[in-house]
Amino acid sequence: MTSKLNEKQLVDSPPLTNARGNHDEITDDLFVAAPLNLALQEEISKPSVSFWQEAFHRLFRNKGAVISLVVLLLLVIVALVGPSMNEHTYRSQNIAHSNMPPKVSGLEWLGFDGKNSKGIDVYETQAVEENYWFGTDEFGRDIWTRVWKGTQISLFIALVAAALDLVIGVVYGGISSFYGGRVDNFMQRIIEVLVGIPNLIVIILFILILEPGIRSIILAMVITGWVGMARVVRGQVLQLKGQEFVLASQTLGASNARLIWKHLMPNVMGPIIVTVMFTIPTAIFFEAFLSFIGLGLQAPLASLGVLIEDGYKSMRFFSYKLIFPAFVISAIMICFNLLADGLRDAMDPKMKR
Amino acid sequence: MKKNEELLVVSDLKKHFPVGKKSSLKAVDGISFTIKKGETLGLVGESGCGKSTVGRVITQIYQPSSGEVLFNNDSVHGRISGAAKKEKKRSMQMIFQDPYSSLNPRMTVMEIISEGLIIHSPGLGRKERESKVNELLELVGLNKKHAQRFPHEFSGGQRQRIGIARALAVEPEFIVADEPIAALDVSIQAQIVNLLKKLQDEKELTYLFIAHDLSMVKYISDRIAVMYLGKIMEITESETLYEKPLHPYTRALLSAIPIPDPDMERSREQIILTGDVPSPIDLPSGCRFRTRCPNVMGVCSEIEPQFLEVESNHFVSCHLYDEQVMSREDAVPLYDEKVSTYQTV
Amino acid sequence: MTEEILAVTDLHVSFKTQAGMVTAVRGVNFNLNKGETLAIVGESGSGKSVTAKAIMRLLPKHNAQISQGGILYEGQDLLNLSVNDMQKVRGSEIAMVFQDPMTSLNPTMRIGKQIMEGLLKHQKLSKTVAKEKALQMLELVGIPNAKERLEAYPHQFSGGMRQRVVIAMALACNPHILIADEPTTALDVTIQAQILQLMKDLQEKMDTAIILITHDLGVVANMADHVAVMYAGEIVEQGTLDEIFYQPQHPYTLGLLRSMPNLSASRSEPLIPIPGSPPDVMTLGTGCPFAARCPHTMKVCHDFLPKYTHLSDSHTVMCWLQDERTPSAQIPEEVGSVYE
Incomplete structure (x- = not known):
């Protein structure tokens, strides 16, 4: 005797849900042959989407990434427009107006009331007409202007450094992995030597030899920074080279240029973008760190790191000098990281299926 | 053409x-x-x-x-x-x-x-x-x-x-x-x-x-x-290979395919090879199939079999079909019982 | 002597995806008797593995949901068990073997220890007794030099040997049910034959019921007592081995059997494939899921899901061809002739 079927199964199973039509409507005339439509069988009903369309779709559903993107755009706009929103420049000094606390009319309740740490309204006592939104430093320079000028410079350094990392890393990693064998072996040993030297020492030496300035900071960061990108690209290309679609293109007789530009590059693009997005905040932080330990830009040029270092010195009495640049650099770092995370999730092929 | x-x-x-x-x-x-x-x-x-x-x-x-x-x-x-x-x-x-x-x-x-x-x-x-x-x-x-x-x-x-x-x-x-x-x-x-x-x-x-x-x-x-x-190991016309496989490995491969027919599955005698494929880095001496072969003979570890045309268009690489080798003293099966059930195929 | 050990009733499993909820298993019913083998056959995406994982409650918690149905093991609904109780059932009462033996073994742990783990946890054996038992299990699954191999790591075994170890692990606690999810798909044919033979021998010795999940009808013919054919999340036909192979009633079962290569057939005989591709479960309509590929489709098939028709104690089929309103000209020769 074999297994008894469930009572349920005999009566009416599977149970009918609304989605599955209604038995009342089954009429005898439905029992006629409906020949196969062979063309219909291969029909694909879903709309066609490319990888990038789908990736953007996924990215825009990630709230954190979208908010970060908006905040970053706002920060960039303010950084570009901010310094020209009042008549001060980042280097114009006015000793009479030194150490003014921040004051914005209408935002007094937020702490922008022009009172110093003792609770005295400095603007009233010194009879200053004009409001310094973020206050002034000990030379009477407008911190609002300096913060946004500093943001400009920090972003510029980070973007240029990331772009150079990108170019060197992609070319180096690409050549190393595409040609493989001895070339790869040799190129990887060079990377290992570079990584073996503590990069802080390399950078300090670099800045000591060159004059401190934007160019030397960028060069110092790039000299070791491209290694990460080169490794990412190499790993990706090595993996792709074994894929059957690359072999297929080879059996078709495709040239190396075709293999690289049509087959390898489009598929490495995703990880490259993600790596760049993670490089930018690292570069911003590193520049700030260099400025903080005194290897960065020289006065009166300001970067966020320089401003934080200045503010840090008088943190106890004039905390606003530290708060504004620290807030901006934190916002930039968090936003870039969230956006990069979102991009990585959006472009990760494992998320498919 | x-x-x-x-x-x-x-x-x-x-x-x-x-x-x-x-x-x-x-x-x-x-x-x-x-x-x-x-x-x-x-x-x-x-x-x-x-x-x-x-x-x-x-x-x-x-x-x-x-x-x-x-x-x-x-x-x-x-x-x-x-x-x-x-x-x-x-x-x-x-x-x-x-x-x-x-x-x-x-x-x-x-x-x-x-x-x-x-x-x-x-x-x-x-x-x-x-x-x-x-x-x-x-x-x-x-x-x-x-x-x-x-x-x-x-x-x-x-x-x-x-x-x-x-x-x-x-x-x-x-x-x-x-x-x-x-x-x-x-x-x-x-x-x-x-x-x-x-x-x-x-x-x-x-x-x-x-x-x-x-x-x-x-x-x-x-x-x-x-x-x-x-x-x-063996190369021949498809029909011949399925009807009259000569090499013990071919026979095992054929026998290993599960047949989608319950009655045939119940009645047939399956040849199940023991062990695993040796590493291609460290090949066995003599015939490379000898470690899993049900018909292995003493001679198999000594000499590598030649690829011979046993019948027209039917090439096999196995000592069993090489008269010269089979006339040697050590051309005797190592495992008796296996061969007896095996040759009924 | 048949004693029902597992009954799955009206099981529905859905997954949360970016495109919304997708029902991967849509009302599955089957029973498993003690010591018997039930084969669940289906193509990729048919929901057969999801069904197995649902029984073990191994579905990913964050996006999978058993939305309906029951899984009765010896009269107890596994879906109502607490996580702790389920853990006791898993391994000691119901064990599972997966397709890829490498991923189901911990690469940093000695084989012996991995087999002992379950014994120590579920059967509360002492270490020496557990080790003895582990050794017995390795010998039972035919691993040579079992004593030395206890101390080996998974990477030191070949694919076939690893699957033997996995089976030894699964059977160490004498489970009543073994769920084997494509246990031989990753292996070569000659090794597959070894493992299938081993599973049959062990089943005889230990009286374990097996749920064998596979896409290969050859393996089914070799192993199963009962067969359930799954398509797009539904069991479209189920019956004893002979009923399915010699009296198939569902056009899909029929098509599957026809598209299998036959070693005794002449090579000039063409293979008869099932046209089209398996449906995407995300875009299934209200009708029979096989309607788009079925050579005997009627109008009704496209809009309405057929009921189960009960042909014998064991044989059920879900197809409109069984309906009395179907004109006889529509019914293919192979279908319907047997149960007059």
């Missing part, structure tokens, strides 16, 4: 991959076979036996360690000029196993199929290329509406057809099909086999059809070669 002309001649082909300083992985260890024009040769073996390597050496993805491949009486791997090399690449194409990794995920079907046309007929205009691709899509049973879609939107069987269309685009004479159905669903496998057969008839193609078991190859192959650890 002259059907009996030999299109591909492989002689004593070897491909060794270096492993460490001293040893090497002997993926292909001296194989010879020929394929006639319009014929399909099935190449069957278990994973790691070197069957895919053979296909890749023939299509010039790998360079051979030694030996020669002649295609239309021309050496494939010799130093040749650019144009001739390109022409040779065109005439030999490959269909791959994994329908998921064999199509570039960032390209549309149109771009994938037209790649060969761009490389080999650069004179072709965009319009002509597109109409050629649409023709090819129709040929493999797909709709031309599919041309602007991306590979991930297709099912496994449809992707495999796109792969076939890509190979056909350059009008090759010879196609290496590297386990084209292994990754597909059962109901789709037959579709692809039938499609390949249809295309062979229409386009007078010659196939090397690589497979990991003997079940599906039968339907497409004229002759079948059975490979084990880098060597061919």
Whole structure:
């Protein structure tokens, strides 16, 4: 005797849900042959989407990434427009107006009331007409202007450094992995030597030899920074080279240029973008760190790191000098990281299926 | 077409991959076979036996360690000029196993199929290329509406057809099909086999059809070669191979296929090989199948069997069919009982 | 002597995806008797593995949901068990073997220890006794030099040997049910034959019921007592081995059997494939899921899901061809002739 079927199964199973039509409507005339439509069988009903369309779709559903993107755009706009929103420049000094606390009319309740740490309204006592939104430093320079000028410079350094990392890393990693064998072996040993030297020492030496300035900071960061990108690209290309679609293109007789530009590059693009997005905040932080330990830009040029270092010195009495640049650099770092995370999730092929 | 002309001649082909300083992985260890024009040769073996390597050496993805491949009486791997090399690449194409990794995920079907046309007929205009691709899509049973879609939107069987269309685009004479159905669903496998057969008839193609078991190859192959650890154990016409397999390994492979028929499954005597395939880095002495062979004899570890034509067009590499060896003193079975049940097959 | 050990009733499993909820298993019913083998056959995406994982409650918690149905093991609904109780059932009462033996073994742990783990946890054996038992299990699954191999790591074994170890692990606690999810798909044919033989021998010795999940009808013919054919999340036909192979009633079962290569057939006989591709479960309509590929489709098939028709004690089929309103001209020769 074999297994008894469930009572349920005999009566009416599977149970009918609304989605599955209604038995009342089954009429005898439905029992006629409906020949196969062979063309219909291969029909694909879903709309066609490319990888990038789908990736953007996924990215825009990630709230954190979208908010970060908006905040970053706002920060960039303010950084570009901010310094020209009042008549001060980042280097114009006015000793009479030194150490003014921040004051914005209408935002007094937020702490922008022009009172110093003792609770005295400095603007009233010194009879200053004009409001310094973020206050002034000990030379009477407008911190609002300096913060946004500093943001400009920090972003510029980070973007240029990331772009150079990108170019060197992609070319180096690409050549190393595409040609493989001895070339790869040799190129990887060079990377290992570079990584073996503590990069802080390399950078300090670099800045000591060159004059401190934007160019030397960028060069110092790039000299070791491209290694990460080169490794990412190499790993990706090595993996792709074994894929059957690359072999297929080879059996078709495709040239190396075709293999690289049509087959390898489009598929490495995703990880490259993600790596760049993670490089930018690292570069911003590193520049700030260099400025903080005194290897960065020289006065009166300001970067966020320089401003934080200045503010840090008088943190106890004039905390606003530290708060504004620290807030901006934190916002930039968090936003870039969230956006990069979102991009990585959006472009990760494992998320498919 | 002259059907009996030999299109591909492989002689004593070897491909060794270096492993460490001293040893090497002997993926292909001296194989010879020929394929006639319009014929399909099935190449069957278990994973790691070197069957895919053979296909890749023939299509010039790998360079051979030694030996020669002649295609239309021309050496494939010799130093040749650019144009001739390109022409040779065109005439030999490959269909791959994994329908998921064999199509570039960032390209549309149109771009994938037209790649060969761009490389080999650069004179072709965009319009002509597109109409050629649409023709090819129709040929493999797909709709031309599919041309602007991306590979991930297709099912496994449809992707495999796109792969076939890509190979056909350059009008090759010879196609290496590297386990084209292994990754597909059962109901789709037959579709692809039938499609390949249809295309062979229409386009007078010659196939090397690589497979990991003997079940599906039968339907497409004229002759079948059975490979084990880098060597061919037996090669003959398909019908003969299924009706009268000679090599103990071929018999075991045939017997290992589960038959979709319960009564036959219940009644038949299965040969179950013991143990695993030895490492291709450290091959056994003498015959490489002796460690798993139910008919192993003393002599098997001493001498490597020769590849002999036992009957017409039926080559076997086994001492059991070599009278000279069988007359030796040590040509006696090591395991008695196994042989007695075994010979009833 | 048949004693029902597992009954799955009206099981529905859905997954949360970016495109919304997708029902991968849509009302599955089957029973498993003690010591018998039930084969669940289906193509990729048919929901057979999801069904197995649902029984083990191994579905990913964050996006999978058993939306309906029951899984009765010896009269107890596994879906109502607490996580702790389920853990006791898993391994000691119901064990599972997966397709890829490498991923189901911990690469940093010695084989012996991995087999002992379950014994120590579920059977509260002492270490020496557990080790003895582990040794016995390795010998039972045919691993040579079992004593030395206890101390080996997974990477030191070949694929076939690893699957033997996995089976030894699964059977160490004498489970009543073994769920084998494509246990031989990753293996070569000659090794597959070894493992299938081993599973049959062990089943005889230990009286374990097996749920064998596979896409290969050859393996089914070799192993199963009962067969359930799944398509797009539904069991479209189920019956004894002979009923399914010799009296198939569903056009899909029929098509599957026809598209299988037959070693004794002549090579000039063409294979008869099932046209089209398996459906995407995300875009299934209200009708029979096989309607789009079925050579005997009627109008009704496209809009309405057929009921189960009960052909014998064991044989059920879900197809409109069984309906009395179907004109006889529509019914293929193979279908309907047997149960007059």
